[in-house]
Amino acid sequence: MSVRELGYLGLETTDLAGWSRFGCEVLGLATARHSTSDVCHLKADDRPHRLTLRAGSKDRLAYAGWGVRDGETFESVRLRLDSAGFETTPATGAELDERRVQGMFWTTDPGGFRVEIFHTPILDHQRFISPVGVERFVTGELGLGHVVLLTDHYEESFDFYTRLLGFRMSDSMVLDKRPLRFLRCNPRHHSLALAPHHSSRLAHMMLEVPTIDEVGYAIDRCRQSEVPIAMTLGRHTNDMMVSFYMRAPRGYEIEYGCGGLCVDEATWSSQEITAVSFWGHHRELK
Ligand SMILES: [Fe+2]
Numbered sequence: 001m002s003v004r005e006l007g008y009l010g011l012e013t014t015d016l017a018g019w020s021r022f023g024c025e026v027l028g029l030a031t032a033r034h035s036t037s038d039v040c041h042l043k044a045d046d047r048p049h050r051l052t053l054r055a056g057s058k059d060r061l062a063y064a065g066w067g068v069r070d071g072e073t074f075e076s077v078r079l080r081l082d083s084a085g086f087e088t089t090p091a092t093g094a095e096l097d098e099r100r101v102q103g104m105f106w107t108t109d110p111g112g113f114r115v116e117i118f119h120t121p122i123l124d125h126q127r128f129i130s131p132v133g134v135e136r137f138v139t140g141e142l143g144l145g146h147v148v149l150l151t152d153h154y155e156e157s158f159d160f161y162t163r164l165l166g167f168r169m170s171d172s173m174v175l176d177k178r179p180l181r182f183l184r185c186n187p188r189h190h191s192l193a194l195a196p197h198h199s200s201r202l203a204h205m206m207l208e209v210p211t212i213d214e215v216g217y218a219i220d221r222c223r224q225s226e227v228p229i230a231m232t233l234g235r236h237t238n239d240m241m242v243s244f245y246m247r248a249p250r251g252y253e254i255e256y257g258c259g260g261l262c263v264d265e266a267t268w269s270s271q272e273i274t275a276v277s278f279w280g281h282h283r284e285l286k
Helices: 016-027 071-083 093-099 154-164 212-225
Strands: 003-013 039-043 051-055 060-068 101-108 114-121 145-151 168-175 178-184 192-196 201-208 229-236 242-247 253-258 271-273 277-280
Touching: 003 016, 003 114, 003 145, 016 039, 016 051, 016 212, 060 071, 060 101, 060 145, 060 201, 071 101, 071 114, 071 154, 093 101, 145 154, 154 178, 154 192, 212 229, 212 242, 212 253
Parallel strands: 003 051, 060 114, 145 192, 168 271, 201 253
Antiparallel strands: 003 060, 039 051, 101 114, 145 201, 168 178, 178 192, 229 242, 229 277, 242 253
């Protein structure tokens, strides 16, 4: 596989102060040291930052950063994209400095999402200390979590992520006549899921915590902060995650869960599932 992890996400927000507060007080992420009045960097572990929030005119996923093993792999992915006709743009010095990585280029996937390929994150060796006491997030070799993208170029996007970036399909399903594919780039069952839609947008992102108690505390924090619960607690059928979904300020949803399945590459075969959840995940918000 070429891409190894979901490394970081950039979000444009019309409510920087609200999102930053939500990120710290509800999700339990920590503000990183080099945040400014226009940009807020949030930590989830010992990486310099995992989420970057930038004040803007829309609420959207601005970019997803996908990490590769080293500079050599980075070059081979760039050549593969170039020869498949995808324009690749090297990061500026300011972008490298902000992402805190040694190398990055970006391209646009068939659905219009900005995809950043990076290698060699530059560590700051600052411990993650959650402002609300979250013990830790499950990251490491599994990456930050997962994103589910609704895309107006479904088959082309599947081809882009699998054939060009090296993702493998873990599961697929058809939900209300709409297909959905779950893709992995490390043992996490999926770091990316794709579903067709008339317009491309982020459906949700997922953060994993180590215990059901951490999930329960997050449900309580939503209640205290009056953050809407989009879907109730439930267990997914494919990655076995016990999770709930909350509504991020003015936008998409955040899945917050524990117990996600790790795939054994030697034995896993892709399968088709026919329900999203064994129990729960009842929709509270349209
Ligand atoms: Fe999810």
